[in-house]
Amino acid sequence: MFEYFAHLNACLSVCCPVEQLPTITAQSPSSLIAFPFDESFPVTCEAKGNPEPEFRWTKNGQEFDPFLDPRLLKEENSGTFVIPNNGNLTEYQGTYRCYASNNLGTAISREIEFIVPHVPKFPKETLEPVMVEEGEPFTLRCDPPKGIPPLQIYWMTINLQHIEQDERVSMGLNGDLYFSHAVEKDSRRDYCCFAAFPRIRTIVQKTAMSDTVILMNCCSPAANAILERRPSLLTPSGGKSQTQLVKGDDLKLECIAEGIPTPQVEWVKMGHQLPVKAKLENHGKLLIVPTVEQEDSGKYMCKAKNVLGETFHYFTVTVEEPPEWVFEPESQLNMIGSEVLIKCSARGTPQPTITWRVNGIPLQGEVYNPLTFCSSFIWLSDSAVYQCEASNRHGTLLSNANIMIMNLPPMILTKEGEDYSAVEGKVVMMHCKVFSSPPSTITWSKDDSSESVEGPRFTVHDNGSLEIYSIEKDDMGQYTCSAKNTEGTSTIDAMLYVKAVAPEDQQILMGTTAQLSCMAEYDKSFSNDFELLWEKDGVEIALNYTENSKYLVEDGILQIINVSHRDQGVYTCVARTPVDQDMASVLLMVLDVPDAPENLVLSEHKSKTVKLKWIPGDDHNSSIIEFIIMYEESQWEPGNWKELLRVPGNQNSAILKLHGHVDYRFRVSGVNDVGTGPPSEPTERYKTPPAAPDRNPENIKIEGHLPHEMDINWEPLLPIEHNGPGLEYKVSYRRQDVEGDWKEHMVKRHSFVVKNTPTFVPYEIKIQAKNHQGWGPEPKIVTGYSGEDFPSAAPDDVAVEVMNSTVVKVSWMRVHKDKLHGHLGGYRVIPQKQTFKSHGDKHTLTFPGDHNHATIPGLTPFSEYSLIVMTFNGRGNGPGSHPVNFKTPEGVPEKNPVFRVTDIQKHTVSLVWAAPLEPNGILTGYLLEYQLMNDTEDMGPLQTVDISNPDITEWILRDLEPKSKYKFYLRSCTTVGCGPVISEECTTTLETREHAHFYIRISTQGWFIGLMCAIALLTLIVLIACFVNRNKGGKYSVKEKEDLHPDVESQGMNDDTFCEYSDNDEKPLKGSQHSLSREIKAGDSGDSLVDYGEEDAQFNEDGSFIGEYAGRKEKRVSAEIKATIQTPA
Secondary structure, eight states, rough: OHHHHHHIIIIHHHHSSOOEEEEEEEEOOOOEOOTTTTTTTEOOEEEEEOOEEEEEEETTTTOOOOOOOTTTTOTTTOEEEEOSSSSSOGGGGGGEEEEOOSSSOOOEEEOOOOOOOOOOOOOOOOOOOEEEETTTTEEOOOOOOOOSSEEEEEEEOTSSOOOOOOOOOOEESOOOEEEEEOGGGGSSSSSEEEEEEEGGGGEESTTTTBBBEEEOOOSGGGSSSOOOOEEEEEEEEESEEEEETTSSSSSEOOOEEESSSOOEEEEEETOOOTTTEEEETTTTEEEESSSSOOOGGGEEEEEEEEETEEEEEEEEEEEEEEEEEEEOOOEEOTTTTTTEEEEEEEEEOOOEEEEETTTTTTOOOOOOTTTTEEEEOOOOOGGGEEEEEEEEEEEEEEHHHHHOOOOOEEEOOOOOEEEEEEEETTTEEEEEEEEESSOOOOOEEEEESSBBBSTTEEEEEETOOOOHHHHGGGGGGEEEEEEEEETTEEEEEEEEEEEEEOOOOOEEETOOOEEEEEEOOOGGGTTTEEEEEEETTTOOOOOOOOOOSEEEETTTTESSSSSSSGOEEEEEEEEOSSSOOEEEEEEEEEEOOOOOOOOEEEESOOEEEEEEEEEOOTTTTTTOEEEEEEESSSSSSTOOEEEEEEETTOOEEEEEEOOOHHHHHHHHEEESSSEEEEEEOOOOOOOOOOOOOOSEEEEEEOOOOSSSSSEEEEEEEOOOOOOOOOOOOEEEEEESSSOOOEEEESSSSEEEESSSOOOOEEEEEEEEEEEETTOOSSOEEEEEEEEOOOOOOOOOOEEEEOSSSSSSEEEEOOOOOGGGGGGEEEEEEEEEESSSSEEEEEOEEESSSSSSSEEEOOOSSSSSSEEEEEEEEEEEOOOOOOEEEOOOOOOOOOOOSEEEEEEOSSSSSSEEOOOOSSOOOOOOEEEEEEEEEEEEEOOHHHHHHHOOOOTTOOOEOOOTTTTTTEEEEEEEEEOOOOOEEEEEEEEEOOSOOOHEEEEHHHHOOOOHHHHHHHHHHHHHHHHHHHHHTTTTOOOOHHHHHHHHHHOHHHHHHGGGGGGGGGGOOSOOOTTOOOOSOOOOTTOOOOOOOOOTTSSOOOTTTSEEEEETTTTTTHHHHHHHHHHHHHHHO
C-alpha cells in the first residue's frame, strides 16, 4: 500500500486534483552550529502537499514567528528562514521545530538546536611554581576551557617548542602533563598549555610561564642517590572505573604510572584477547579501540610494573547505542471503514522510549501500545499525519506517517498503447501500474476476448504486470489490462509483437564494419523471381551501391560500413517468392565508450570533504565498470586534470577528500569494457579553507658525504599538500647512542646539513611540516648515520690456498666495526702478477658484504703473484693488508699463435710454427698430428709425431700421398699436458717443384756467397760517401748527433728491456730459428742470427750491437748467407 501511496504523491498531484497530506522534504540537521566565520545560518524547513502547506515554528517549546523579526531573511511559500551573522547571535540560540500544515493534517520536523559557541578562554590566574624533589612524581594541570569539539591540546615552551614526551613524561587525555619522576632537566620556567579548537579555528594559551618546576636536592650525601620506587598510578585514580561510550566512537583507556625505574604498561581484556583492531599509543599508556561495537564491551585491565612491583586498574566498558529503527512507520492509503495499524519499533541502549503524536500534538488521555497505533473504524476525517518519536540519552528518531482515508476508482498509471517486442522462446513483461482505494483486481485478456489469459506460461504479478514465458508466435496480438474495485473499472491496451527465432544478438564496436548473413532455401523454379530484402526496425533498407554507400549486400551478406549509434536496431532478412515469404531478425547492438556524465552537483561542503553527485551517461550496451573522478586546481597547475578517485560503476556519488587552501574543479568519466568515455563538463569551483598539513615528508634519506657532516634530504610535500601558505619543515635530530635533547631547526627547503658531527654515529631524525595554520601530525622517527670516513685498518691474517693453476682461495680476518668508520661495503682483493722487469698488471676483485674469504679465478699459470686485501665503505677504500706472495703451478700452454704450411711437394710438406705466447710452464715439446682427407670430407687415420725438443719450430713430413688433401694439428705441451689445438690444411702436388731445389743449390755455391759479400761492401762504401758529402762544412761526433737527434729505438736498446733477451747465452732469441728459405734443420744450435728485417739496428752473431748506420740491404744479405750455411741442401 505504501508503494501506491508514493505513486500518488509523485504522479497524481500533477494529473489529478487529489488532496495530499503535508510531507517534510528538507530540514536542517539536529545540531546547527553558528561558526563565527560563516556569513549566515539557514534554518531549513520545506514541505509539499495539496493544498500547499503553511509553516509555523516553535522555539524552546514556545511559538516563534520568523516574519515578526525584520532581521531574519524569509521566502514566500517556504518555512526556511536565515539568521544573518550580524554579531548578535546569542538571542537566537535555542531548540527549534517546524510545523507544515494544510486542511488534512500537520507534519513536523525534527528538533533543530541552534548553537552559538562562545570563544573559549583560559581564566586569568597567577600560578605558584611547582616545587618537587628530584625523583618524585608531579603533574602540571592544563584544565582546558570548554568549546566545540574536537579539542586538541599541546604542551610547548614560550618559544613554541614542543615539550618532549617519552615513557617518563606524557600528556593524558584530560590535557594534564604527567611526570613519572622528576629529573634535573625538567626544571624550567616556560611550560605552556595550548588548547586548539579546529572547528572554530581558535587556539588559546594558558597563562604564559604558567608552571615552573624547581628541583630540590637535600643536603645529605644520601640525597644524591635517587631511591627506586614501586609503581603507582597517577591516572586514573582508584582500582576500578566505569566507561560508557556510544557505538561507533573510539574507546580510549589510559594508565599513566609513576615509579623508578619508569614503569611499563601492559593491557589485557579479561577473559578475551584484545580486539584485533586495538592499538597502543603514548608509549603503551593509551589503549585505543577504534569504532567500537557491542562485542568490545567488557572488562579491561592495565598493569604498570617495574623491577620493584606492579599495580593494576580495571575498566568496565559499556557500549551503548542511539535509537535505530526496527519498524519505521509507513504512510498508508486506506479506504473508509477499514482498520488502520501503524507499527513503530526502535532498538538502542538504553532501550528507547516511544511517544506518539497526531498532527504534531502528543496523544493524551488514552493508553496506547507504545509499539503500535490502531483504530478499528476510520472515516474520511481521520486522515492525518502520525508522528512516532523514539529517544534515549544518545539521540532521537522522528518519523512522519501520512495516513490517507479515501475511496478512489482505479487509476492506471501506465501509458495507453504501449508496444512490446519479443523473440520466440524468450520472456516478455507488459506493465499495468494501478492506483486505487480499495485495491483493485487486475486481469489481462487478449484480442477482445472476455476470458483472462491463463496457463503455466502466464503470470500476473502483484504490481499488475503480465509476464509471459517461452513466447510463441501465436502470442502476438493486442492485450488489455483491466483494473476493477468497488468504485469503478479502468482499462488500457498494449500490443505485443513476436519475432521469429533469429541468430543470436550481435555486438559490434563503434566505427567498425558489421556483417549480417542471411541464407534462404526456396524452390529453384522461382529463381528468377526470388528476392532477398533487408529491413531495419521494420523499414526496408535502400541500397544504392554508390562509393559512399553505408550498406553493401553480396551473396546474402549485409555489410554496414563505419557503424554508428544510429545503426543499432533490429535487422530483418526477408526472403520472398511470388507464392511465399519468410523472414529472420537479429538485434545489432553498437558498443561504445560511455557518454559523459551529466548534472554534476557538489553538496555537503566541508573543510576537507565535499560530496559529488552525477547522472551517468549512456553506457552504449557495455555496463559501466567504474567512474574516474578528476580534479583541476587553479593555483599550482591550472588546466592540468589529475585523477582523484575511482568508484564502482553502480555508484553515482562520492565523498571527495580534499586538501586545504585549494580552488578545485571536478569532472567525471565513465569506464566500460570498450574504454574510457569523454569527461563531463567541470563543476563550479570550490575553494577549501586553509588548514594545517595533513602529513609530514616521506622518504627521508640520511647521508654523509664528509666525515663530520650529516646530510638530511626528504621528499617535499607537493604544492597541493601544503594546505595553506607559509609551509616550513622542522628538522629535529639527536644522537641515538647517548641521552640528549632534540635539536631543532626550521627550514623552507627540503634538505638540511648538520655540521660538526662525530664520524659515523647513529642519529634519530624526525621532520614535521608546518604552515600558518599549524603543525602537521606527530612525525615518525627515522634512524641514520653521520658522515663516513675511510676505514683505518686492514684485514689481518691474510692467507692464500692454491686450488689449481688459475684459481686460489684467499682468507682473512674481518676488520673490526670500530675501524670501519662507516657502513661496511665489502672487501677488495688485488692480485698483482710479478715479472722480471717490473710489477705486472693488477686487477681488483670486489666482494660486497661481510666476507672473510673469497675465490680468485682467472690467474696465469706458472706465475708469481703478490696479493693484498682491503675493506671499503661508502667513503672509499681502507689501507691494504701486508702483501702475500704465492706462485701458481704449471698449466697447459696457450694455443700457438702461428702455424703455417710453407713448402708443399709431391710427397713432403714443410710446417712452421711459433712458440705459444704464454707457455704457462716449461715447454717440453709439441704434439703434431695429421690425417688424410678424401673428397667426401671423410677423415683417414690420425698419424702422430711427438716432438720432444721445444726449440724446434719447423718440421718436414715425408712419405705423403701425391695430390692428396691433408689436415694438420699442432699442440704445445708441458709436464701437465698439451694445450688447445691449432690446425691447417693443404693438398700435396702432383710433381716435385724443381725451382725450389735450384734455389737451394745456387744459394749454397761459394761464388754466390762472394758475390753477395761484394755487393754488401759496395753498398756500405756508397752510404759512407753520401754521409761524408752531406756533412761537409762542419764536423761533429756521432755522440753529438745522438744527443741532437736521439733515436727512440736506439734508446730503447740501452734500457733494461734489452736484458731479458740476453740473460742466457744459450737461450735463443725470439725468431732466431727463421731463415730466408723458412727451412731449418732439426737439431740445429740456437746461435743463428735474428731476422730483424724491419728494424734499424743490427746484431753480430754473438748478439753484440753493430750500430745504427749499417744498411738495411746488408742485414738481409747477411741473414740469408747465414741461413744457407746452416741448412744443407
